[in-house]
Amino acid sequence: MEKYLKDFNIGESGKIISINAEGKIKRRLFDMGVTPGALVTLKKVAPLGDPIEVSLRGYDLSLRKDEAKCVLVEVIK
Amino acid sequence: MRFALAGNPNCGKTTLFNSLTGATGHVGNWPGVTVDKREGVYKKLEEKVSIIDLPGIYSLSPYTPEEVISRNFILDEKPDCIINVVDATNLERNLYLTTQLLEIDAPIIIALNMMDEVKKSGRKIDSKTLEKELNVKVVEISALKNQGLNELMKAAYLEAKRERTGYSVLENSRIGKVIDETKEDLKHKGISSPLFHAVKLIENDEIEIKAHPEISIGVEELKNKEPKDEFNGDYEAIVADLRYKYISSKFSSVVVKSEKEETLTKSDKIDKVMTHRIWSIPLFLVIMFVVFHLVFSEDLLFLNSIFGLEITSEGWINFLTGMGAEVDELTGEVAALAGIPSPGVFLQNWMGFATGSLIDLFRSFMPEGTWYTGLICDGLLTGLDSIFSFLPQILLLFLFISILEDSGYMARVAFIMDRAFRKFGLSGKAFIPLLMGFGCSVPAMMAAKTLEDEKERDMTIRLTPFFSCGAKAPIWAMLAVAIAGSFLGDIFVFSIYILGIVVAIIAAIIMKAFNKNYEAPPFIMELPSYHAPQFKNLMAHLWEKLKHFVIKASTIITAAIILIWFLSNFGWAFWNGMVDDIEASILASIGKALKYFFYPLGWAQGVDGWKFSVASVTGLIAKEDVVATMAQLGLCDDAGESIAFLMTNSRIYAFAAYNLFTFPCFAAIATAKSESSKKAFPITLLFWFFGSYVISLVVFLVGLLFEASIILGILIILVIIGLIVLGLYLLKRRNTKALKAKNA
Numbered sequence: 001m002e003k004y005l006k007d008f009n010i011g012e013s014g015k016i017i018s019i020n021a022e023g024k025i026k027r028r029l030f031d032m033g034v035t036p037g038a039l040v041t042l043k044k045v046a047p048l049g050d051p052i053e054v055s056l057r058g059y060d061l062s063l064r065k066d067e068a069k070c071v072l073v074e075v076i077k
Numbered sequence: 078m079r080f081a082l083a084g085n086p087n088c089g090k091t092t093l094f095n096s097l098t099g100a101t102g103h104v105g106n107w108p109g110v111t112v113d114k115r116e117g118v119y120k121k122l123e124e125k126v127s128i129i130d131l132p133g134i135y136s137l138s139p140y141t142p143e144e145v146i147s148r149n150f151i152l153d154e155k156p157d158c159i160i161n162v163v164d165a166t167n168l169e170r171n172l173y174l175t176t177q178l179l180e181i182d183a184p185i186i187i188a189l190n191m192m193d194e195v196k197k198s199g200r201k202i203d204s205k206t207l208e209k210e211l212n213v214k215v216v217e218i219s220a221l222k223n224q225g226l227n228e229l230m231k232a233a234y235l236e237a238k239r240e241r242t243g244y245s246v247l248e249n250s251r252i253g254k255v256i257d258e259t260k261e262d263l264k265h266k267g268i269s270s271p272l273f274h275a276v277k278l279i280e281n282d283e284i285e286i287k288a289h290p291e292i293s294i295g296v297e298e299l300k301n302k303e304p305k306d307e308f309n310g311d312y313e314a315i316v317a318d319l320r321y322k323y324i325s326s327k328f329s330s331v332v333v334k335s336e337k338e339e340t341l342t343k344s345d346k347i348d349k350v351m352t353h354r355i356w357s358i359p360l361f362l363v364i365m366f367v368v369f370h371l372v373f374s375e376d377l378l379f380l381n382s383i384f385g386l387e388i389t390s391e392g393w394i395n396f397l398t399g400m401g402a403e404v405d406e407l408t409g410e411v412a413a414l415a416g417i418p419s420p421g422v423f424l425q426n427w428m429g430f431a432t433g434s435l436i437d438l439f440r441s442f443m444p445e446g447t448w449y450t451g452l453i454c455d456g457l458l459t460g461l462d463s464i465f466s467f468l469p470q471i472l473l474l475f476l477f478i479s480i481l482e483d484s485g486y487m488a489r490v491a492f493i494m495d496r497a498f499r500k501f502g503l504s505g506k507a508f509i510p511l512l513m514g515f516g517c518s519v520p521a522m523m524a525a526k527t528l529e530d531e532k533e534r535d536m537t538i539r540l541t542p543f544f545s546c547g548a549k550a551p552i553w554a555m556l557a558v559a560i561a562g563s564f565l566g567d568i569f570v571f572s573i574y575i576l577g578i579v580v581a582i583i584a585a586i587i588m589k590a591f592n593k594n595y596e597a598p599p600f601i602m603e604l605p606s607y608h609a610p611q612f613k614n615l616m617a618h619l620w621e622k623l624k625h626f627v628i629k630a631s632t633i634i635t636a637a638i639i640l641i642w643f644l645s646n647f648g649w650a651f652w653n654g655m656v657d658d659i660e661a662s663i664l665a666s667i668g669k670a671l672k673y674f675f676y677p678l679g680w681a682q683g684v685d686g687w688k689f690s691v692a693s694v695t696g697l698i699a700k701e702d703v704v705a706t707m708a709q710l711g712l713c714d715d716a717g718e719s720i721a722f723l724m725t726n727s728r729i730y731a732f733a734a735y736n737l738f739t740f741p742c743f744a745a746i747a748t749a750k751s752e753s754s755k756k757a758f759p760i761t762l763l764f765w766f767f768g769s770y771v772i773s774l775v776v777f778l779v780g781l782l783f784e785a786s787i788i789l790g791i792l793i794i795l796v797i798i799g800l801i802v803l804g805l806y807l808l809k810r811r812n813t814k815a816l817k818a819k820n821a
Contacts, residue, residue, distance in 0.1 A: 060344075063602075
């Protein structure tokens, strides 16, 4: 099943399929290791509902739902 | 010889820099502590080596100032060796930068840092394979524990004497041909590090396209000949993807995980509480309140208010609290203390006692009434006293903020607060510089450099002084004494800090509303692992602050105080000697003229009004000077512990508000100028000038209403809030219309 990282539930994991962003945001996501093929797990949602905390490539990354909606992921059961 | 340290934020670069150079640079545990490059000297080799600590970066993309600084330094200044510091606990992402650095024609060596933590976790890293695969020397170190540093430097020294041509992990990939042809083109033009520039050109790097426009056209043609793939010709994506693919395919076997590894790390467990959905925000507020309570409260844990301890400052208690007995002149009884002092107040009392004794000692040796006794005792020493008596509180505040920073909690605060901040057009990241503003505006404004968006940077710098800095703390401490109802003292101080935050929020919303099409910049940030703050680093930080403060104090502040002493002891005909009455001084006439300007704000009214005007102006030189000047003018004692003026609470509050929101000290103004964009700086100055005047006026008027009737006061506050909300709503509607028109 494919869905956007924004719609993940806490604890869900998946493999990134594509990044549908442009310019600065796209480059930043790539530089931080959010690239197709990377495994990602949603760890936490901030108290006010945004941003989210994911773990990927062995570290924790925080990003907003606005950015997470660009990341399409194949959910791993 | 010069070595440059390059690596990801939080990889331990600054710790390594400190260990190598013995420097006292500050190490924080949040991304982006080293904003500018710093230089130190390593002396244990045959020749002295300068070490340059570059800002922490994730990539050499052209988007953030740190990346541009690091990139330009490596390419233009050509250090003899690049020491690439790699966090061994986070190999995969750290090596991404390494693959880019390798493309530069310069000697490079990898310092595999935090090996102690890797070993502790039971993991193993095969550094020999890493070395063979990357074809550069890899040295295992622990910057924190001083392990492997000599080996690292010796190896770097050897490397520095060799020539090295860049190598790309992409050369054997599907875009290898394009890279190769572009590289040859650049080489023909005699450009150094052609490989690096070639890859950047292929990535459509803004800087490179500007530098080599004709070659970039050729690159586009080459790219068009290549078959299209799933990236649809997006080479920036292809390159990043290939780098990561290379790293995960080659090095997944380098790290051997331990069998007993837990699914939840220590950081995860701490974060269960610290970033808890419900508790994290109250917890943050409690932490901040505890910090301020420990620094400023005269009644520790409110013990006295709760239990009525009736402590009098006699005998051993006098010694323990450092308070000095306050004896009632009429009854001869020793007055009760407000309570057990907090560590901040305790240290301040002792410092005040020490400097006060020193002044008395000098005075006893010198003839009375001469100009030079005045210059030394009332000018120089009083000036130094006013600086040093507040030093303990300022340092303690710095200490607590550094502990929060070093532990990694600050990054969590950004995470927790981001949503709230975005509403105001800022990201949670802006919270870090703003929070640092509580320590000192100068480093806070410098830290704003880590914000990628220019508008956000300008806005953050503009708001930084509203987060009351350590140097302003003496003003609040002194005014707290003046506030009617002395138990309200620390609540008054706390409320000033809150007022600063509230006004900053409103100002940010207004600025955002006036900026059409403004959207909050992205927030893609690493959350570093928690670690216990290192005593050595904390002390290094404090020492740096102390040095900065004392140097600033001993030069500018003392000079200003001597100037004020001169202006207040001499008339316009200064060659006639000192005047007996300060009313006849030069300063009095300046203050009396200024008084009319400040008159509507309340605090400049009355006989002493001109003194407050003078104090608010001398505060420009350094905020500590407000209290020092007031002491000079006889409004309070040197340490601001007892006061000799009577003002209503509304006027005291208005005076506090004016000083909080007006121009910061000259040092901070200069920093703001160098850090903000050219067109924003004049607006920033006007903003501070008019903003402080208006806010002080509003505070005074609201205070007056409160003093007349509490209900009236509450009503007027509601009206003000209503007006602001209405104004913002109208602006927002206009902006939405403008956006819609633009999109249509």
